[in-house]
Amino acid sequence: MRRLFGARARLRWIHLILGGALSMPYFLLGSVLVGPFIGNRNVFTSASLQFAAFGVALPIAALTAFFPLVRPLSVGAVRALCGVPRGQLADGPARSGQARMRTAGWYTLHLGVGGIISGMTLAVPPFAGTLVILPLFTSLRGVPLGLPEVLNHAWALALAPLAGIAMLVALAACAALAGELLARCAPVLLGPTPADRLAAAERRAADLAVRNRLARELHDSVGHALSAVTLQAGAARRVLDSDVEFVREALTAIEETTRRTVGELDAVLGLLRQGEDAHGDLPGPTLDVLDDLLARSGVKVAYVQDGDPAARAPEPVSREAYRIVQEGLSNALRHGGAAPVSLRIALCGEELEIVMENPLSVRAPVVRPGGGRGLPGIAERATLLGGHAEAGAQGDVWRLTARLPVGNAGGER
Structure with a gap:
């Protein structure tokens, strides 16, 4: 019944x-x-x-x-x-x-x-x-x-x-x-139908790519800021009673770093709130403001550029190059402490080359539970643009190298 x-x-x-x-x-x-x-x-x-x-x-x-x-x-x-x-x-x-x-x-x-x-x-x-x-x-x-x-x-x-x-x-x-x-x-x-299943798979892949891209942005921006702030705060604590001027400069750098990072964090979270609209280009800093990053990175950087990459590199390449440099500095701060870093960015034919070196630290490297995502993130950024990146110890230095295709770099952006 x-x-x-x-x-x-x-x-x-x-x-x-x-x-x-x-x-x-x-x-x-x-x-x-x-x-x-x-x-x-x-x-x-x-x-x-x-x-x-x-x-x-x-x-x-x-x-x-x-x-x-x-x-x-x-x-x-x-x-x-x-x-x-x-x-x-x-x-x-x-x-x-x-x-x-x-x-x-x-x-x-x-x-x-x-x-x-x-x-x-x-x-x-x-x-x-x-x-x-x-x-x-x-x-x-x-x-x-x-x-x-x-x-x-x-x-x-x-x-x-x-x-x-x-x-x-x-x-x-x-x-x-x-x-x-x-x-x-x-x-x-x-x-x-098979076409519907293929379209659904493509949508899932696109959503996953967006989530991965947002995760990289958060990792690189927030991770670098925390590393720089930690180093600046530690240095300021050690000389708190003997060098007031250095402490004042460190606190200023911490303030500016956190303010800039909060702005970048708001931009990424805004894309998360937009849902499907997050499939467009992510806003973010480019090589135009790289000098500001280097000045407040918490480590001395010897920077050499060749071919005016900030003006001639396409915006997507310039944005990813900035993040690669930012993550390279974060790794240098995390593993090398206050050791000086050398950075060279050059336009070589139809490629933008980034080379960053810092001395290997004698102390044991900081190991995070589950490992870090910095170097894989750099490789992913380079691969998405059709380039490649590699990093590793070479002698007594740690070297990061990335090559990003820029097409006709001599043209206008």
Whole structure:
């Protein structure tokens, strides 16, 4: 009984009746088209003519299902009323030809089966109800209700209520079977096509790339600021009582570093709040403000440039180069302390070359739980631009080298 009259069966029955309601405009159009072929007779005078009009209506319904928005509307109804798991149905309009063909097949099936069940739902309950109450109201026997002549017999009249109940149960069984049929066909006809799965995979890959890019921005910006602030604060603490001027300069550097980092952090978090709009270019500092970074990095940097890279490098390359230098300085601060750093940035043909060196520290390097993401992040930035980066000990120095393609670097940005 639960399969016939349970909550799921009732919802699927409503879904079928919805299909019948949607089929009515097409049925009326089909009756108009069938009219000239039957001598303009009224199709409602014959059941065969009604089925003919219904048969003409279904291909018309299939044609209208090629509109892309038919699929999301159908999917919404199936999810709400048929109990089909969400992951088995496609999201969004039907874009490809295969998806539209499947949607047209579903729409035709829904309207066809729903129209039949709706017709039965309208016709069977009144007739079955009449049979149930017929033995109690003898006056109904004389009313022209189209009842069979056999009901004039006493034995048939006694069995009429049972026949009425059986008809209602049969109607519920037909509706349950039809609802089960549509629920089984929905994942096949409204499920994701190979093109839908590919598009979903591309969206997931794009989202993952954006998250990784934002993570790199936060790591490089905040990580460098914390390293610089830690070094400046430690140096200021050691000379707090003996060199007030140095302490004042250190506190000024800490203030400016944190203010700049908070601005960069706000920009990245703003992109996170924008959701899908975060797929555009990330705002951020470029080589134009590299001198300011070097001046307040917390370590002495001997900087040499060749070819005016700040003015001639394209903006995306300039932005990534700034982050690579920033992360290189963070590593130098973290592992080398206050040891001086040499930095060279040069335009060599169609490449921007970054070379950073600092002496290896005699003390044990700072190891963070789980390892750091600085050097892999530098490699990822270079790879995304079509370049490459490498870092490692060479003799008694640590060297970071990155090469980024810039195309025709002699042109305007």
